[in-house]
């Protein structure tokens with residue numbers, strides 16, 4: 271059902287109906303959620319939320335702009351308080367066309383003169399528009415609407431202006447005759463007497479709408495018994511917000527502390543809910559490339575890095591500063607840059623020193639007597655924390671907390687086919703020349719331009735290999751697909767049953783996988799990573 275039909279049904283319903291004021295997308299949504307079947311886009315409140323007066327200081331296009339947000343945010347019909355129509359009949363025609371385009375169901379126009387003033391500011395002094403001119407405006411508006419169910423409500427200001435019941439009834443009759451779908455009889459009195467009298471005289475010639483802001487003490491039952499069609503709570507969302515904001519601001523000014531208001535304000539999560547954050551999350555899953563988003567990085571950073579001496583006395587190697595930020599931050603940034611936001615850091619030595627945002631931590635409290643295989647087991651035992659996906663749906667990218675790397679390494683790893691994939695550097699001679707520990711690998715084929723389309727597999731990993739079998743150095747990068755994860759986990763657990771494996775490194779796992787008949791694919795790279803093991807490496811890292 272269209273919003274225009276829904277509004278028409280409100281006007282014609284036998285029940286007393288209610289509209290709540292709204293002045294932006296958020297208040298509109300809150301009004302709808304509270305159960306209201308229609309909204310009053312109050313001129314007073316739209317002006318107030320812009321911080322200006324209810325005297326046509328906000329332009330009509332600025333009003334339209336906000337209405338578009340309100341209409342987009344809700345499914346209930348909106349009745350715009352269109353003041354005088356912002357000019358003569360011609361301005362109203364254009365307004366009606368624009369309101370229809372924005373899904374606004376109805377407009378209320380009042381028989382004052384542009385620029386109007388709020389009826390409660392010296393209302394008795396205001397001039398009223400000539401009856402004929404206002405009737406012409408109503409006719410023009412009705413002729414302009416394309417949707418037969420769009421409604422125009424004519425607001426009679428004769429009572430507020432002090433022109434009496436006779437004038438009010440004459441005007442109402444003329445406006446209904448001109449095509450108005452309903453009459454809004456306004457009053458600035460503190461009792462409902464004059465609107466009740468009007469309704470009694472008017473009968474049921476056309477639906478009658480009231481705004482009991484000033485006669486708020488009148489029981490709603492009285493309006494129902496009198497046969498009014500619609501009651502508008504015309505400004506109470508804005509007034510509620512004003513009181514609440516003033517109180518929160520004053521408290522914060524005084525206390526300089528959030529504790530005193532935290533329980534009195536909506537949670538950030540509630541704001542996200544009202545904004546529809548969950549829908550966006552779901553849409554991202556549907557429409558964005560999933561490569562990095564469905565992956566979790568596991569950064570093994572539990573060891574101290576004894577070789578670095580004093581540098582790692584109070585913090586682990588992963589946290590030493592390189593170019594003004596911790597090594598681990600460089601790692602997190604590189605993963606983030608390829609869309610991997612779910613990052614688990616396995617920490618151990620000096621674990622309280624880890625204070626990076628945007629990562630989750632897994633503790634290896636046995637770090638002093640265990641190796642990286644054990645740390646990996648700690649990570650594999652954790653459920654997928656960050657993405658909200660069911661456990662086991664994520665690809666895991668395992669890497670070391672002391673390795674700096676260019677973001678293209680996780681990128682190629684993410685894109686590589688295969689359940690188990692390692693990244694191998696063909697420039698292994700550099701490590702060999704420095705006579706440092708390295709994990710050398712033998713592969714099913716050396717790196718070669720001619721081998722562009724061939725799939726290369728890992729044959730074995732060792733700290734020493736004869737040169738003719740040596741095809742590169744393992745970088746520490748290891749991808750485990752969601753499908754292979756359980757198998758890897760089972761094998762890691764099995765390996766760790768042997769006491770000598772408590773201090774084992776990841777190559778023990780790679781070789782065990784190969785022995786178990788698993789295929790481990792190889793992606794070759796040339797450089798662009800740096801293993802930070804020595805003081806010289808730290809210096810070197812600064813220019814990486």
Ligand code: SPV
Nearest residue numbers: 312313314315351389504
């Ligand atoms: C408004 O809400 O802007 C109205 C109603 O026009 S009143 O403020 O009572 O005039």
Ligand code: MG
Nearest residue numbers: 312313314351
């Ligand atoms: Mg108004």
